[in-house]
Amino acid sequence: MASPYAETEALLIARAQKGDRDAFGELVRHHNPGVVNVVYRMCGDVELAEDAAQDAFIRAWLNLPSFRPDTSLRNWIYRIAVNAALDVLRREPKTPLVDLETFSMPDSIAGPETVLLEKERAFAVQRAILSLTEANRSVLTLREYGGLSYQEIAATLNIPLGTVMSRLNYARDRLKEVLAPQLMDMEIANG
Amino acid sequence: MVKHITPWLNAYLDGELSAAQLRQVEKHLAECDECQAELEQMRSLSALLHETSPADEFLPTERFVANLTLNLPRQPAQSQPRKALEIGWWLIPVAALGMWLFFQITFSLSSVLSTASETGLLGSGLSWLQGNPPQTRWFSMAMDLFGGQFGLTGKFILSALNDLSLFLREMTSHFIWQALFATLYLGWLASWWRRQSNQAIPASAVSQS
Numbered sequence: 001m002a003s004p005y006a007e008t009e010a011l012l013i014a015r016a017q018k019g020d021r022d023a024f025g026e027l028v029r030h031h032n033p034g035v036v037n038v039v040y041r042m043c044g045d046v047e048l049a050e051d052a053a054q055d056a057f058i059r060a061w062l063n064l065p066s067f068r069p070d071t072s073l074r075n076w077i078y079r080i081a082v083n084a085a086l087d088v089l090r091r092e093p094k095t096p097l098v099d100l101e102t103f104s105m106p107d108s109i110a111g112p113e114t115v116l117l118e119k120e121r122a123f124a125v126q127r128a129i130l131s132l133t134e135a136n137r138s139v140l141t142l143r144e145y146g147g148l149s150y151q152e153i154a155a156t157l158n159i160p161l162g163t164v165m166s167r168l169n170y171a172r173d174r175l176k177e178v179l180a181p182q183l184m185d186m187e188i189a190n191g
Numbered sequence: 192m193v194k195h196i197t198p199w200l201n202a203y204l205d206g207e208l209s210a211a212q213l214r215q216v217e218k219h220l221a222e223c224d225e226c227q228a229e230l231e232q233m234r235s236l237s238a239l240l241h242e243t244s245p246a247d248e249f250l251p252t253e254r255f256v257a258n259l260t261l262n263l264p265r266q267p268a269q270s271q272p273r274k275a276l277e278i279g280w281w282l283i284p285v286a287a288l289g290m291w292l293f294f295q296i297t298f299s300l301s302s303v304l305s306t307a308s309e310t311g312l313l314g315s316g317l318s319w320l321q322g323n324p325p326q327t328r329w330f331s332m333a334m335d336l337f338g339g340q341f342g343l344t345g346k347f348i349l350s351a352l353n354d355l356s357l358f359l360r361e362m363t364s365h366f367i368w369q370a371l372f373a374t375l376y377l378g379w380l381a382s383w384w385r386r387q388s389n390q391a392i393p394a395s396a397v398s399q400s
Contacts (some may be wrong), residue, residue, distance in 0.1 A: 001223055019266045021263055022260070024260065025256045025260045028255075029252055029253075032252050032255055033252060037244070046248045049249075050250060050255075053255070054255075054258075054259060054262075058259070058262070061264075065266065118243070118364050119243075121239070122243035123386070125239060127239075143205065144237070149205075149207065150205070150207050169198065169202055169265070172233065172236060175236055175240070179236065182239060183232065183236060185240065185251070186235050186238070186239060187235065
């Protein structure tokens, strides 16, 4: 049975396809956090990520009349978002610098030294993600931060299922290698 | 030698294994310390990747939506030719099925009628259907040149060969028709499946660089 949101989404899509901006705003409200998270991990920079997200939603709006409602809007938007993020990165030739100040840590009662260490760890994570090739990064971010299934990633990026699996394996192996010191720290901290 | 299941661990962690594969992996994990350690490391990596989020730095969703809806350009209306193409695309299988049915009924009906007419079941009402018995070119030539020299058995064998040739010719034309419709229909099905698995995104949406 379709979830209440899925039913609402179908109505919102139909309205937005007829040019209803409020309906489109509702769709954006629902998908924005996921899209922003994915494009941020693709770009590694908050400003670039916001540009990419805005770009993606504008492209989605312009192409919405040709969207087929029998397919997944989320996959469609994520595909546009990943491409928008890659386009933003190509327009900005500088390597996005991840700012240590960017990261907010969940444990605010920790001492300043712990906070700094955690921020450094977050910095290392984002740099490690950015060190992946665009193809591997797209698959990893859609899985880890978009929460898409392998099948959905394959449909979103228009690649075979086997390629999704091999790229994901490669990306995770590479991250394990690059983030080995951080993983060891975590292991020590967790006893 | 123990065969490790390292290539399956990603799919196991992501909940992408079938029930049978899942049982196999869990059985192996219960016995293999090396794969267990590998799995733990992958879990740690996943935890590390999700440990931080720059969410506080982003524009709050409400402001993002407000800014975006204000800046949205005019949405292009779906053009009439595109709608017509869309309708035409859906009509292909219907037309293919309709044509197939039409030809099947026509062929079946004509062969029933001609058989009934040949056997005299319809009396003289449909005598125009009968005409001369169908003959292949080689049969006519053989009969013209050597007809007088053949005995009754020879004529019977030649006539049977003539019938066989005609039957094969008809079967071939039937087969070609059927293959043509099947190709058209299967081609459409394949393209439908491709559209289903991959929502077509106009080039303008995918890349603007």
